[in-house]
Amino acid sequence: MLRTVRVSVAIICFSLISLLFLDFTGTLHVWFGWLAKIQFLPALLALNVGVILSLLLLTLLFGRIYCSVICPLGVFQDIIAWFGKRGKKLPYTYSRALSWLRYGILIVFIIAVLAGVGSFVALLAPYSSYGRIISNLFAPLYQLGNNMFAYLAERAESYAFYEVDVWVKSLSTFIIALITFGVLVLLAWRNGRTYCNTICPVGTFLGIIAKYSLFKPVIDVSKCNSCGLCARHCKAACIDSKKHKIDYSRCVVCLDCLDKCRHGAIKYMRRSAVKDKISSPVVTQDQIDSARRNFLSVSALFAATTVIKAQEKKVDGGLAVIEDKKIPNRVVALTPPGSLSVRNFAKHCTACQLCVSVCPNQVLRPSGSLMTLMQPEMSYERGYCRPECTKCSEVCPAGAIRPISVSEKSSIQIGHAVWIKENCVVLTDGVDCGNCARHCPAGAIQMVASDSESYDSPKIPVVNVERCIGCGACENLCPARPFSAIYVEGHEIHKTV
Known part of the structure; x- marks a missing residue:
C-alpha cells in the first residue's frame, strides 16, 4: 500500500514537471509552476526559506522522500531501472558507500555555489540536469509532433494547433545534455540509483539528514532468514542482508524491499521502534498503523488537463531567400528583465532551461561561454523581447529572474x-x-x-x-x-x- 502511494505521487510529479519543460505556451505554469519552485537547489538559491525548511522537515520525518517522489531526475532513474531489471531475477547487489567520493563532490559543490561558479553548479544539480535533458532532447520531438498535428489540423480547416520552430538553441548544451542522458541511462539500467548515491550533491546532503529520520525501513531479525531478496532488489544498493543493516543515508525510501520480502521481515516504522527491535522482536499493530497514517499524510498531487493556447501563425509572404542573421559581438551579455544584473543572474541561475522552454519569441537560449555555460542568455536573431511578455520571470524557480509586472518590464x-x-x-x-x-x-x-x-x-x-x-x-x-x-x-x- 505504501509503495503504491509513493509510486503514484511520484508519477504525477514527474509527469507534470516534464510537461512544464515541454509546454511551449506557458499555460501549465499557471497551475503547476510551483512544482519547479519546490525543487531543493532552486529553492535554496531563491532563499525560499519555507520550501527549504519543509523539505528538510520532510526528510527528517520520512527519509529521502524528496529523492523518490519530488526530484524528477530521481524518478527518471527509477523508470530506466524498471526497464533495465526486467528479465533479471535478482538485478542488484549490496555495495559499500563511496563516502570519500560522495562527500568530496558535496564539498566542491558547496564551494562552487558560494563562489558563484554557475557552470559547475548547473552540471551537477539534479533538477537542472533533468531540465536540460527534456529541453534539448525531448522537447524537439514534442514540437515536431505538435507541428504534425498542426499540419493535419490545417488541412481539416482547424487551428487548434499551430506550428513552432524546431532548432538547436545551443550545440554545447545539447552535447552536455546528451552525455548526461547517456551516463544516467547506463548507470540506472545496470545499477539503479548509483548516480543519486554517488554523484548527486543534493542526495548526499539529504542523506546526512536521513540518517536521523523518524520513520525508516527496519529489518526484523527474528523473521529474517537472510535470503537476500531485499538486497538483490534494492536499487540504492544500501541493504546489507548478511548483517541485517540498512544504510539510511543512501536509502531513497522506494519501499521495494517491503514488497519483495516474503516473510514480512522489513517494516516501515518509527525510529524509536528500531531500538525496541534490539531487545524485543515484537512489533505492535499500533506502530504499523501509526507509520502508515503518518506516511499517507503527505499531500498527494492531482493532475489537471490544460488547453494549449492558439496563436496566430507567422508567415513570411516573401519569395526571396533571406540570409540568416549572425549574432553580434556584445561586450556585455544580455540577461532578462528581472535578473537585476549579470552577476546576480549568473550567481542564482541553475541552467534548468525552464525559461528557455517558455520564451515565446525565441530570445532566450543557452550560453556557450565557459563561465556561464548552459545558463540562458538573450539574443535577437529570431525575435525580440516583447514588453508585454513576462513569462521567464514567472517560471524561474531559483530567483535568477525576479517576478515583474508588465509595467515594471517596460x-x-x-x-x-x-x-x-x-x-x-x-x-x-x-x-x-x-x-x-x-x-x-x-x-x-x-x-x-x-x-x-x-x-x-x-x-x-x-x-x-x-x-x-x-x-x-x-x-x-x-x-x-x-x-x-x-x-x-x-x-x-x-x-x-
Missing part, C-alpha cells in the same frame, strides 16, 4: 541600442528604411537627416540611450544582413528608465 533597461553606420541599408543601398524607429516600443529612436545642411538627405536613426530599454525590436527587425545595422549592448547592472 521601464527596466537591460541594455541600449548601438547604430552601426557601415551596415545601414539607407547608406549602403540608398533606400529609405526607418524600420528601427517605427517599431521601437519605447520611442527611443528617431530618424534624422544624415546631412544636417540638407533636409532631403537620407534619414538615419539616432538612439536616445536614456529611453532605450534594450528590447531588441530594432535589432531583430533591421533588414541588414548578415549583421544588423543596429544592435543592443548589454548592461552589467540593469537600470530603471
